[in-house]
Structure formats: C-alpha cells, structure tokens
Amino acid sequence: MVRLSVSLFELKDPTVIIISVLLISLTFTPIHKRILNWIDETFYPERTKYANALKKYNHSISGLIEASDLIKEFREWVSATIGITPVIPFVLAPQSAGRMPFRINDKDSVIHRIRNGNKFFWDEISERSRITVEENEIEWVRDNDIAVTIPMISQGELIGMLNLGKKQNEDDFSAEDMDILTQASVQTALALQNLNLQSVYIDKKRMDKELEMARNIQRRLMPQVIPDVKGLDVYGESRPCFEVAGDYYDIITTKEGNTFMVIADVSGKGAGAAMIMANLQASIRVGLELTEDFTDFIYRINNHIYNNTSSSEFITMFMCGWEPSTGHFHYINAGHNPPVLIDNNGTVKTLDATGLILGILPDQKYERIHFKLEPGSVIAIFTDGLEEAMNPDNEFFGQERIIESLIHSRDKSPKEIVSS
Known part of the structure; x- marks a missing residue:
C-alpha cells in the first residue's frame, strides 16, 4: 500500500493521478458502506429494523386509492412495527375514514401545539397544569388509554393526528420510536393529501362530463330557430x-x-x-x-x-x-x-x-x-x-x-x- 501511494504521487501526469484516485474511491466506497451497515445492524438494530419497516410501509401504500384503506394500513403498520395498542389515527380533511370524534377547538393548547408540529404526551396534564383541554377530549383520551398524540403534517398543513396507547411491552417510547412514527405520519399525511387531490380531480372530471351532457340536452330543448x-x-x-x-x-x-x-x-x-x-x-x-x-x-x-x-x-x-x-x-x-x-x-x-x-x-x-x-x-x-x-x-x-x-x-x- 505504501509503495502504491508513493509511486502514485511520483507520477507527473495529473490525468493518471485523477483516474487512480477515482479507482481507489470506487474500490473503497462499497467497503465503507458495508462497514456502516454492519455498525448499524450490530450496535443500532432498532434503527435498522425501523428503516427497513418504513421502506416496506412506503411501498405498501404507494398503490392505495382509498383513504379508508390507507388509514387501515397505517394503523396496522404502527401496531405491528412498534407494538402499540391502541392506534387511532384522526383525519381532519374530508376523508371517509378516521374522522374526529369531537370538535376541534383552536383555543385548546394541545391542539395549538399539534398544529405547530409538536407531539404531545398526555401525562403532562395534571391538576396544576396550565394546559387547557376540552373536557370531551380528556374523556376520550382516558376512555381509549391514549398516551401520546403525534401530528400528521404535510406541506405545513395539519392533515390529522396519530393517537397512540402505550407500548405492549410497557417500555417508554424511545427516540427511535418517535422518529419513525413522525416519519410515517408525515408520509401518511402526504398520501392522504394526494388522495384527496385525486378525488377532487376525479369528481371534477365526472361533474364536467355530466354538465356537458346536461348542457347538450338543454341546448336541444331551446328553440333552435x-x-x-x-x-x-x-x-x-x-x-x-x-x-x-x-x-x-x-x-x-x-x-x-x-x-x-x-x-x-x-x-x-x-x-x-x-x-x-x-x-x-x-x-x-x-x-x-x-x-x-x-x-x-x-x-x-x-x-x-x-x-x-x-x-x-x-x-x-x-x-x-x-x-x-x-x-x-x-x-x-x-x-x-x-x-x-x-x-x-x-x-x-x-x-x-x-x-x-x-x-x-x-x-x-x-x-x-x-x-x-x-x-x-x-x-x-x-x-x-x-x-x-x-x-x-x-x-x-x-x-x-x-x-x-x-x-x-x-x-x-x-x-x-x-x-x-
């Protein structure tokens, strides 16, 4: 290796030097990548597991055309990947599934936090807490054993909320847990937004077709001469x-x-x-x-x-x-x-x-x-x-x-x- 390096730098032709460096880089880049993958798999197995799971999730939702199917896939994926019960996504947009069970009050400080993209752990609320929450929200959270709510945001718009119970193994949520849940929530929000745009487009095309037919009927009914x-x-x-x-x-x-x-x-x-x-x-x-x-x-x-x-x-x-x-x-x-x-x-x-x-x-x-x-x-x-x-x-x-x-x-x- 030393001889190779010395002889390389003794070369006077810069083109040869550049090509040689590129060849060495190409030789060692795959090795470097394999080393990093080995480190992740050995010392950070949860991170590797979650990254692979997120790839599979993104692939599984890419062909869905119904919001209800997307919400179902999201719920099942979160439950299976993190081991959480219950998993209850809410959708604020006019979708057919996952609608809010109560009305949103923007004066609610929890909603304000979530709209700003912050997750909320419900154990933060206490009798002395200054956090203002509607009573019907508190009742719903208690009845469903909700531990944390994560915003589902796409392009700065709050599309919905992911409400989660505790982990089945009773462990606390790790940083890796929160990271993958946030990423999956963003991906789901974007997918919901795209489905809504597709639905609006399809509805408009269908309405345009119906109006064109009705316009032709109306035109024929009016006196032509x-x-x-x-x-x-x-x-x-x-x-x-x-x-x-x-x-x-x-x-x-x-x-x-x-x-x-x-x-x-x-x-x-x-x-x-x-x-x-x-x-x-x-x-x-x-x-x-x-x-x-x-x-x-x-x-x-x-x-x-x-x-x-x-x-x-x-x-x-x-x-x-x-x-x-x-x-x-x-x-x-x-x-x-x-x-x-x-x-x-x-x-x-x-x-x-x-x-x-x-x-x-x-x-x-x-x-x-x-x-x-x-x-x-x-x-x-x-x-x-x-x-x-x-x-x-x-x-x-x-x-x-x-x-x-x-x-x-x-x-x-x-x-x-x-x-x-």
Missing part, C-alpha cells in the same frame, strides 16, 4: 350565467295556427335543474297536443312536481297563448317575474301572478287572464336573471330599468331590443 308567428314579431334568447342553468323558454305553434310561449325558471342550477326543465318542456308539449286550454294541464303539472320532487325544488312559470285570428292574448303566471306590457298608447302594465309557484302546494287553481293585444304593443317576458344582472357598481338592473329600456326602444324589433 325562432319560428314565424302570424301577427307577432317574436324573438327569444337564453344567456345562462352557469354552464347549465334552470331557465327555459319555448315557442310552440299548434296545428290550429295558435302560438304558445312559455318561460320558466327551475330552482337551483346545474344538471339537476336542467333535468327538471326537460321534464317540464315535455309535459307542456304533450299537454298542448291534447288541449289548448292550458289551465287544466298546468294544474296537473303542479301536482306532478309537488309529488315527485323535494321541497326545495320548484318552478316559476309564465305561459301565454296568442290567437292571430282574433288578436286575443291569454296567460297564466305561476309565481314568475311579472312580464312588462307597454300598449299602443304607451301605458305600462305588469302581468302579475295568477297562481302559486309550481310545486309548492298541491291542487292549486291557476286563473287564466284574457285580453286583446292591440297592434304596436310590446311585451317583455324574462327570468329573474335579467332583473338581478349587476353593473360594475354592483347595482341590480331591476324592473324599473327594464321598463325604461322598453319605453325608449319600443319602436325597435324584438331582436334589436334584446340585443341592446
């Missing part, structure tokens, strides 16, 4: 503020040549409201095939909605009919925003409710109002979204502005009025 109506200039448009809203309108001309217009607002937003709206549209179209006297089938629609939806689901609706042969206009307003009528003399009227909102109470009567619609008259029918539209100053558009807009633009076509 505004029909020509004898004696009337008609235009309609829907601008949902959500991807799928509960607003609905339809224009239907019967074989007798009469035209019926309906506008409705289903409570709520999203796919559920769109499905109810589709049901309503089908009911109205079928009803008009049977009779043009829509008083009776609105009565039936109300009972159907009342009997087949929850108490939080209801519909406001305005339905009207136009008879070009007589110039008569008739309508039923089931709790909907009153349409605004400006007659040929410039007089403003509102077509107020003639019955309750659909689906609130059963067996309701709906009065149908008749009047002659004179040439030059304008009627604006809309949902509450128009009244509740806000400007940059957070002011509602409101009914007064709707009336003012109609008065100033009544000489324009319906399409121009809507576009403005």
Whole structure:
C-alpha cells in the first residue's frame, strides 16, 4: 500500500493521478458502506429494523386509492412495527375514514401545539397544569388509554393526528420510536393529501362530463330557430350565467295556427335543474297536443312536481297563448317575474301572478287572464336573471330599468331590443 501511494504521487501526469484516485474511491466506497451497515445492524438494530419497516410501509401504500384503506394500513403498520395498542389515527380533511370524534377547538393548547408540529404526551396534564383541554377530549383520551398524540403534517398543513396507547411491552417510547412514527405520519399525511387531490380531480372530471351532457340536452330543448308567428314579431334568447342553468323558454305553434310561449325558471342550477326543465318542456308539449286550454294541464303539472320532487325544488312559470285570428292574448303566471306590457298608447302594465309557484302546494287553481293585444304593443317576458344582472357598481338592473329600456326602444324589433 505504501509503495502504491508513493509511486502514485511520483507520477507527473495529473490525468493518471485523477483516474487512480477515482479507482481507489470506487474500490473503497462499497467497503465503507458495508462497514456502516454492519455498525448499524450490530450496535443500532432498532434503527435498522425501523428503516427497513418504513421502506416496506412506503411501498405498501404507494398503490392505495382509498383513504379508508390507507388509514387501515397505517394503523396496522404502527401496531405491528412498534407494538402499540391502541392506534387511532384522526383525519381532519374530508376523508371517509378516521374522522374526529369531537370538535376541534383552536383555543385548546394541545391542539395549538399539534398544529405547530409538536407531539404531545398526555401525562403532562395534571391538576396544576396550565394546559387547557376540552373536557370531551380528556374523556376520550382516558376512555381509549391514549398516551401520546403525534401530528400528521404535510406541506405545513395539519392533515390529522396519530393517537397512540402505550407500548405492549410497557417500555417508554424511545427516540427511535418517535422518529419513525413522525416519519410515517408525515408520509401518511402526504398520501392522504394526494388522495384527496385525486378525488377532487376525479369528481371534477365526472361533474364536467355530466354538465356537458346536461348542457347538450338543454341546448336541444331551446328553440333552435325562432319560428314565424302570424301577427307577432317574436324573438327569444337564453344567456345562462352557469354552464347549465334552470331557465327555459319555448315557442310552440299548434296545428290550429295558435302560438304558445312559455318561460320558466327551475330552482337551483346545474344538471339537476336542467333535468327538471326537460321534464317540464315535455309535459307542456304533450299537454298542448291534447288541449289548448292550458289551465287544466298546468294544474296537473303542479301536482306532478309537488309529488315527485323535494321541497326545495320548484318552478316559476309564465305561459301565454296568442290567437292571430282574433288578436286575443291569454296567460297564466305561476309565481314568475311579472312580464312588462307597454300598449299602443304607451301605458305600462305588469302581468302579475295568477297562481302559486309550481310545486309548492298541491291542487292549486291557476286563473287564466284574457285580453286583446292591440297592434304596436310590446311585451317583455324574462327570468329573474335579467332583473338581478349587476353593473360594475354592483347595482341590480331591476324592473324599473327594464321598463325604461322598453319605453325608449319600443319602436325597435324584438331582436334589436334584446340585443341592446
């Protein structure tokens, strides 16, 4: 060895020296590593055992996709590796397993310590202790023989708590025990956080798919082309503020040549409201095939909605009919925003409710109002979204502005009025 060293340093070529040193390093590095492993196994067997156990645990949880399975694996691993009973993990995030049995009070000094990443030994609490703890927590700790609580923290966020009883061999917790429990708690917290993010992503993808389907249904239900109506200039448009809203309108001309217009607002937003709206549209179209006297089938629609939806689901609706042969206009307003009528003399009227909102109470009567619609008259029918539209100053558009807009633009076509 001495001769090798001397002859090495006598070499003048630096490249040869560097290569030689690297070869010596490569030769002795595995030996050095084996020596360190031997020292750990001989003098620190618990440390080696725990390191191997933690590797196996990380491998075992890498393929889990359910939070409940992860919590179960964590509990069983802690119990088997350290020899502790009981092992009770809590999860603060909205997971399906390991939820807190009591409400967290942030004024609780124990919770404050745990949020800061510190473990807590429950034998620190005494009658003279200044540690403040809720009584229900103390009772739960005593009932379950909890000795220590370790925070489960990921990226600075408290995900949960690992509550542990005493070791089965009645030994005190060693530094190695606390170290591996802390590491495993961090790994579990990170895994729970990742599972929650995956769940949110999957739910969003599923919701996006459902909304896309509902949006397509809603689009098909709306008039694709505004029909020509004898004696009337008609235009309609829907601008949902959500991807799928509960607003609905339809224009239907019967074989007798009469035209019926309906506008409705289903409570709520999203796919559920769109499905109810589709049901309503089908009911109205079928009803008009049977009779043009829509008083009776609105009565039936109300009972159907009342009997087949929850108490939080209801519909406001305005339905009207136009008879070009007589110039008569008739309508039923089931709790909907009153349409605004400006007659040929410039007089403003509102077509107020003639019955309750659909689906609130059963067996309701709906009065149908008749009047002659004179040439030059304008009627604006809309949902509450128009009244509740806000400007940059957070002011509602409101009914007064709707009336003012109609008065100033009544000489324009319906399409121009809507576009403005």
